[in-house]
Amino acid sequence: MSPDAKRLKVLSLVTMFVGIAVAVVGIVLFTDGFELSDLLALVSGLATMVLGGSGARIANVPSNAKRLIPQAGVITAVDVASAAGSGFAVPGQTVAVIVASVVAVLSLVVCVTAVSVKKNLEKI
Secondary structure (H helix, E strand, O other), rough: OOOOHHHHHHHHHHHHHHHHHHHHHHHHHHHOOHHHHHHHHHHEEEEEEHHHHHHHHHHOOOHHHHHHHHHEEEEHHHHHHHHHHHHHHOOOOOOOOHHHHHHHHHHHHHHHHHHHHHHHHHOO
């Protein structure tokens, strides 16, 4: 396994576990009292968890990294929209904005790493 594929695998696993943690935080916030920002944090965590699982699976076959790029781009957009929506929907929801921002950054890093794996395979 190439160093870039290993990096993609590790980042994807970290992203998956952080996505699970954000989904749990979203559930806790959601049960505390329904607000739109809590639901957005939950959706963002679940989407990022799926991205992390897909990335970890795809990293085993680096030639499939090109299939991860569109998925990572869409989930990054969902996470950014979730962070922005959490900030504007209900003022004072800093926890939801922070967790959605963290998973947005992780999703973007997975996307950039998948592009790096794809480019390195094209050089060969």
